Amino acid sequence: MNLRDLEYLVAVADHGHFGQAAAACFVSQPTLSTQLKKLEGELGTRLVERGSRHHLLTPAGEQVVDRARRMLTDAESIRRIAAQAQDPRSGSLRLGIFPTLAPYLLPHVMPGVREHFPDLELLLVEERTPRLLEQLAQGRLDAAVLALPLEDESLVIEPLFREDFVLAVPSGHRLAQDGAAVSPGVLADEQVLLLEDGHCLRDQALEVCTLAGGSERAGFRATSLETLRHMVATNAGVTLMPVMSVAPPVTPHPSLELVRFRDPAPHRDIALVSRRSGVHGELLTELADVLRQVPPELATTLPEVTQRRSA
Numbered sequence: 001m002n003l004r005d006l007e008y009l010v011a012v013a014d015h016g017h018f019g020q021a022a023a024a025c026f027v028s029q030p031t032l033s034t035q036l037k038k039l040e041g042e043l044g045t046r047l048v049e050r051g052s053r054h055h056l057l058t059p060a061g062e063q064v065v066d067r068a069r070r071m072l073t074d075a076e077s078i079r080r081i082a083a084q085a086q087d088p089r090s091g092s093l094r095l096g097i098f099p100t101l102a103p104y105l106l107p108h109v110m111p112g113v114r115e116h117f118p119d120l121e122l123l124l125v126e127e128r129t130p131r132l133l134e135q136l137a138q139g140r141l142d143a144a145v146l147a148l149p150l151e152d153e154s155l156v157i158e159p160l161f162r163e164d165f166v167l168a169v170p171s172g173h174r175l176a177q178d179g180a181a182v183s184p185g186v187l188a189d190e191q192v193l194l195l196e197d198g199h200c201l202r203d204q205a206l207e208v209c210t211l212a213g214g215s216e217r218a219g220f221r222a223t224s225l226e227t228l229r230h231m232v233a234t235n236a237g238v239t240l241m242p243v244m245s246v247a248p249p250v251t252p253h254p255s256l257e258l259v260r261f262r263d264p265a266p267h268r269d270i271a272l273v274s275r276r277s278g279v280h281g282e283l284l285t286e287l288a289d290v291l292r293q294v295p296p297e298l299a300t301t302l303p304e305v306t307q308r309r310s311a
Contacts, residue, residue: 073139
């Protein structure tokens with residue numbers, strides 16, 4: 001048994017097809033099939049059900065794949081330990097960010113990342129939170145920028161910043177007429193537009209809406225913040241937007257107005273998350289410091305970070 005054969009098996013589990021798995025592993029399909037047959041012969045049991053179109057794992061195959069993923073993750077960690085020992089700031093780092101934050105945060109922090117880590121290849125992955133957590137657990141990501149709270153003792157959580165929400169309303173809306181800040185209670189009289197399931201921002205906005213006595217507009221769920229902006233502009237309702245998503249360099253929408261909430265405003269807390277078993281501890285601590293360098297008018301340092309630094 002060798003690691004390469006385990007990679008082939010995991011690829012078949014991921015793709016459900018020998019041809020696609022072989023392409024992902026950069027080998028020919030006959031090579032992959034032959035090696036898997038050898039692995040099955042060595043173990044004395046079938047690992048894959050071979051069908052005409054799709055290939056499913058046997059019960060034994062599923063158990064072997066679970067352990068193979070951990071072995072491959074550990075092997076990659078060994079390689080990274082060796083690379084980091086030579087130069088902790090070189091090589092590559094796989095970082096995940098969820099889609100309602102990534103395009104708005106990165107313009108503010110990437111110049112600092114390039115300045116502080118000129119030799120680091122930062123590989124960015126944009127996915128929804130459940131998928132990022134899955135990839136982090138599988139070792140496909142080294143870290144992820146996620147919204148709190150997260151309850152998982154296997155994770156190291158490095159708080160970054162707190163970002164307030166603002167209320168987006170159509171131009172001429174009564175709540176925007178005098179420019180005054182409002183309380184979340186105004187949502188009780190509004191139809192609130194929200195994102196579709198799977199977005200952590202939906203859960204956060206829905207919680208604010210529910211506490212304020214508001215209701216979600218039935219029959220509509222957006223796939224992105226940009227869709228929400230356009231729907232609000234057409235007078236379909238109001239919505240909560242993170243400050244960064246409506247601040248420069250984002251272009252203002254001419255038919256949309258923004259209303260600030262009174263303190264304490266509804267907000268989301270953002271953190272850099274990694275596995276406790278990961279090998280990038282010191283590097284991620286430095287990266288977290290750079291990711292906190294968001295303009296103060298857009299986000300504030302979390303109290304937990306302030307307390308830790310003053311201790």
